[in-house]
Amino acid sequence: MPDASSAAVELRDVVKRFGDVVAVDHVSLRIAPGEFFALLGPSGSGKTTTLRMIGGFELPTEGEVLIEGEPQGYKPPYQRPVNTVFQNYALFPHMTVAQNIAFGLEMRGVPKEEIRRRVSEMLDLVRLSGYERRRPHQLSGGEQQRVALARALINRPKVLLLDEPLGALDLKLRKAMQLELKAIQEQVGITFIYVTHDQEEAITMANRIAVMNKGKVLQVGTPQEVYEQPQTFFVADFIGDTNFLPVQVMQVTAPVEVMTESGTRLTASWAEPTLRTGVKAVMAVRPERMHLYRPGSGPEGPEWNRIEGIIRQVIYKGLDIRYEVFVAGECSLHVRMPVGRSEGTFQRGEHVIVAWPRAAARVFRSES
Amino acid sequence: MNELLQRKPGLRAWLLLAPSFLWLLIFFIIPLGIIVVYSFLERDLYGGVVWKWTLENYRRVFDPLYFKTFLYSLWIAFLTAFFSLLFGYPLAYYIATRPEKTRNALVLALMIPFWTNFLVRTYAWLTLLRTNTGLINVWLQEWGIIDHPLPLFGNTFAITLGLVYGWMPDMILPIYAALEQLDRSLLEAAEDLYASGWQVFRRVIWPLSLPGVIAGTMLVFIPSLGAFVTPAILGGGKRLMIGNVITNQFLGAHDWPFGSALSVLMMAVMLLATLIYFRTGGEEARRGGLG
Numbered sequence: 001m002p003d004a005s006s007a008a009v010e011l012r013d014v015v016k017r018f019g020d021v022v023a024v025d026h027v028s029l030r031i032a033p034g035e036f037f038a039l040l041g042p043s044g045s046g047k048t049t050t051l052r053m054i055g056g057f058e059l060p061t062e063g064e065v066l067i068e069g070e071p072q073g074y075k076p077p078y079q080r081p082v083n084t085v086f087q088n089y090a091l092f093p094h095m096t097v098a099q100n101i102a103f104g105l106e107m108r109g110v111p112k113e114e115i116r117r118r119v120s121e122m123l124d125l126v127r128l129s130g131y132e133r134r135r136p137h138q139l140s141g142g143e144q145q146r147v148a149l150a151r152a153l154i155n156r157p158k159v160l161l162l163d164e165p166l167g168a169l170d171l172k173l174r175k176a177m178q179l180e181l182k183a184i185q186e187q188v189g190i191t192f193i194y195v196t197h198d199q200e201e202a203i204t205m206a207n208r209i210a211v212m213n214k215g216k217v218l219q220v221g222t223p224q225e226v227y228e229q230p231q232t233f234f235v236a237d238f239i240g241d242t243n244f245l246p247v248q249v250m251q252v253t254a255p256v257e258v259m260t261e262s263g264t265r266l267t268a269s270w271a272e273p274t275l276r277t278g279v280k281a282v283m284a285v286r287p288e289r290m291h292l293y294r295p296g297s298g299p300e301g302p303e304w305n306r307i308e309g310i311i312r313q314v315i316y317k318g319l320d321i322r323y324e325v326f327v328a329g330e331c332s333l334h335v336r337m338p339v340g341r342s343e344g345t346f347q348r349g350e351h352v353i354v355a356w357p358r359a360a361a362r363v364f365r366s367e368s
Numbered sequence: 369m370n371e372l373l374q375r376k377p378g379l380r381a382w383l384l385l386a387p388s389f390l391w392l393l394i395f396f397i398i399p400l401g402i403i404v405v406y407s408f409l410e411r412d413l414y415g416g417v418v419w420k421w422t423l424e425n426y427r428r429v430f431d432p433l434y435f436k437t438f439l440y441s442l443w444i445a446f447l448t449a450f451f452s453l454l455f456g457y458p459l460a461y462y463i464a465t466r467p468e469k470t471r472n473a474l475v476l477a478l479m480i481p482f483w484t485n486f487l488v489r490t491y492a493w494l495t496l497l498r499t500n501t502g503l504i505n506v507w508l509q510e511w512g513i514i515d516h517p518l519p520l521f522g523n524t525f526a527i528t529l530g531l532v533y534g535w536m537p538d539m540i541l542p543i544y545a546a547l548e549q550l551d552r553s554l555l556e557a558a559e560d561l562y563a564s565g566w567q568v569f570r571r572v573i574w575p576l577s578l579p580g581v582i583a584g585t586m587l588v589f590i591p592s593l594g595a596f597v598t599p600a601i602l603g604g605g606k607r608l609m610i611g612n613v614i615t616n617q618f619l620g621a622h623d624w625p626f627g628s629a630l631s632v633l634m635m636a637v638m639l640l641a642t643l644i645y646f647r648t649g650g651e652e653a654r655r656g657g658l659g
Contacts, residue, residue: 057556078562090557094575103571104561155561 007069008033008159008191009054014063016049016215023049025215026063031159031208036185036192038202041212042238047195048163050212054193055161056080068158078107083152084161088168089144091136097123097147098132104155122150125184142173149184159191166201178204199239203227211235232272233364236284243290243333244282249275249363255302256363258283262328266305268361275365282366287336289360292323292346293353303358309333311350321345325354407628415622425629434613434630441610442637444524445593448531449539452588453581455532456539460580461573463540464547475544478537486534490601493530497521497602522604530598535591539584546580547573586645590638610634 009031016024024046031037039047052058053065056077065072072080083104091100098119105115123129126146136144145165152160165181166174182205185192196202202209203223210220211234219231230236237244247258247266252275256268268283275281291298298306312332313324316339323335323346333354346352373380407425410418428434463474481489496503497520505517520526550573558568574581596611603609610630617627 055560057560077556077560078564084557084560086553086557088551088553090551090553092554092557092572103558103563107562107564107567151561 006033007031008035008067009193010066010069011050011054012064012066014050014053014060014065016046016053016058017061022215024053024060027212027215027217028063029210029217029220031191031193033191034189036182036194036205036207038194038196038206038209039212040196040199040202040209040239042197044214045197045212046215047197047212051084051161051163051193051195054159055082055084057084081158082161083155083157084163085148085152085165087163087165089136089148089165091144091147091151093136095135096132097128097134097136097139100136100147101151101154103151108155118154122154125153125187126150141169142177145169145177149181153184153188153190157190159193162192162194164195164197166196174201181205203239211238213238229270230284230362230364233282233284233367236362236364241287241334243285243287244366245285245327245331245333246366247281247283247363249277249279249281252277255358258363260307260327264307266307266361267302267358268363269359271363272365275363280366281363284362284364285333285356285360287322287334288320290333290335290354290356292325292335292337293355295351295353298353298355304355305358305361306353306355307333309352309354311346311348311352314346314348325352327354403628403631406625407632409625411623411625415624417625425626426633428626429629429633437608437613438610438633438637440607441593441595444527444531444595444599444609445589447524447528448535448592449585449589451528451532452536452539453585456536456584457543457577457581460540460543461547464544464550471548475541478540482537487597487601489534490530490598493526493533494521494601497526497529521602522606524607526602526604527595527599527607527609530602531592531595534598535588538587538591542583542587543577543580546577550576582646586642589641593638594634 007030009029011027011029014024014027015022027046027050029050039050041047049058053060054067056072056075056079059074067081077084092103095103101119101122102115105118110118119132120129123131126149128143128146128150131139131143131147136147139147145168148165162181166177169177178201181192194202194206203226206223208220208222209226211218211226213234219226219235221229226235226239230239233244236242245260245266247260249256249271250259250265251257252271254269256271258266258268258281260266266283271281292311295308298304300306307327309325309327311323312326315322315324318339320336320338323337325333325335327333335354373383406417408421408423410420410422410424412418429438463471463478466474494502499505499517499519499521502517502521504520505514508514509517554572554576555568558572563571594611595609596615599607599609599612600615603612614627614630614634617623617630621627
């Protein structure tokens with residue numbers, strides 16, 4: 001964790017209310033210089049409002065926004081050392097690509113000669129050289145997106161704010177732009193704060209992710225941390241696919257022990273701190289951490305959980321095979337197994353053992 | 369018949385267009401042709417025409433007496449368009465930035481004056497502006513603010529005021545339509561890129577509303593140039609516009625050929641103004657930004 005002086009952006013207990021609605025609820029964040037930081041959450045989670053407060057388009061009701069250690073107070077957007085890439089690009093339709101990109105420098109009175117030089121540098125960076133005289137409506141979605149990026153980056157902001165910048169692109173282009181954006185960010189070394197509702201996008205691009213829901217930051221961590229060590233049911237559910245088994249808590253100190261509704265004892269590596277012995281909870285396991293075995297085989301011992309089931313559905317996906325396994329009296333589990341394992345494939349209706357290591361299991365309070 | 373129409377879509381289009389085409393032919397193209405033809409004929413003493421070709425009417429048009437009235441009308445039309453834009457633009461901007469419900473109510477309010485006849489509304493101004501008995505002058509004198517009546521009537525001020533009042537909605541509506549479509553995020557983007565309030569207006573809002581400004585200006589300029597009711601009433605018979613001269617030629621002097629020549633010239637000026645304005649305005653709108 002960086003110390004106070006070196007945070008590029010810091011939010012201190014920020015609250016934003018719109019009338020009775022609390023859009024952002026006591027959010028505190030520290031974002032280090034050069035970081036690619038993602039604000040991830042479903043719509044209405046407060047992630048865009050948080051971004052707009054950093055940019056100065058909204059002012060916090062309570063709390064403070066600091067950029068490079070300096071409180072921003074009531075400063076308007078044009079007095080903050082940040083620039084924004086807007087959701088629908090917001091390119092000026094009456095200006096050419098070059099005029100769009102030059103706009104910020106021109107407003108700050110940079111000499112014409114320097115503007116020309118930097119515009120052409122930017123066009124190189126986003127691979128749009130030769131597009132100077134085109135109008136936004138003559139460009140494809142991906143090209144417009146790159147112009148918006150160049151228009152913001154040319155000002156050499158301390159922090160670049162990106163509000164779902166790839167949301168309007170089709171899947172294939174989005175994937176390509178994700179890699180391109182990340183490469184550009186590494187090249188220019190500017191702090192990126194990136195708002196998205198797409199967990200895969202956040203995991204692909206970000207150094208760190210803040211998962212938000214209902215105005216609160218639920219967890220901040222590297223993609224690996226939020227994927228492998230979710231701290232709440234919401235995070236486990238929102239990021240990636242997860243199996244949830246309803247259980248009752250038997251022991252909350254390590255090793256965590258729980259019992260399924262049909263009486264099978266299972267162990268987990270972690271339980272939410274607020275859980276008490278005897279309460280109902282859910283055990284979360286990623287589909288790729290579960291393995292299938294034929295009855296009588298497979299790993300055993302205190303480090304492993306085993307449960308019996310019947311294959312209900314087999315879906316071949318090329319890279320892996322996805323099984324839906326019905327577990328007696330409980331629920332369905334989704335299991336993902338790489339193609340070409342020694343056991344071969346399982347057939348629908350087959351009796352199997354589902355096994356997963358303790359390390360892959362976490363226990364949460366069940367929501368709802 | 370049906371089969372014939374299906375096989376020839378061109379014929380069907382012509383049939384659908386025929387009523388409006390006929391309408392335009394009878395009530396627009398033929399009268400226009402008559403005016404153009406009359407403008408080259410001689411008058412007779414009883415209000416008709418003599419079928420002898422002449423250019424005398426056009427020579428008379430450039431007689432300083434009439435030509436001055438012509439220039440004066442252009443000046444009035446220019447003033448009307450200018451002040452309608454000056455006052456109409458902020459109002460259009462205000463309406464366009466209100467929440468949707470308020471917006472619709474305000475646009476409706478803009479229409480309400482049209483429910484009353486234009487002539488009646490112009491006479492209402494007369495009762496306000498008249499030099500000795502007009503309400504404004506009477507009150508101002510009663511309250512002791514002025515000693516002598518202000519020259520509010522029978523002059524350029526009164527005519528321009530009446531025309532601006534009458535035509536401003538035609539300026540506001542197209543500007544409002546252009547501003548209402550303006551994407552708010554463009555303003556945020558400009559602000560994000562260090563533009564001050566004035567620069568946001570100058571570089572983003574104004575160029576993007578220019579099509580509305582051009583349409584509005586033409587919608588105000590053209591009818592103002594040909595106005596005759598407003599100058600007849602608020603000009604107090606002292607200041608005439610070309611519209612009044614033309615009315616006089618047809619109804620008073622019974623000189624139809626000369627009235628026609630004046631009309632043709634006025635239409636030519638309007639056409640020219642429109643072409644120039646759209647050409648330059650369109651260019652400006654396209655270039656917008658740097659420049």
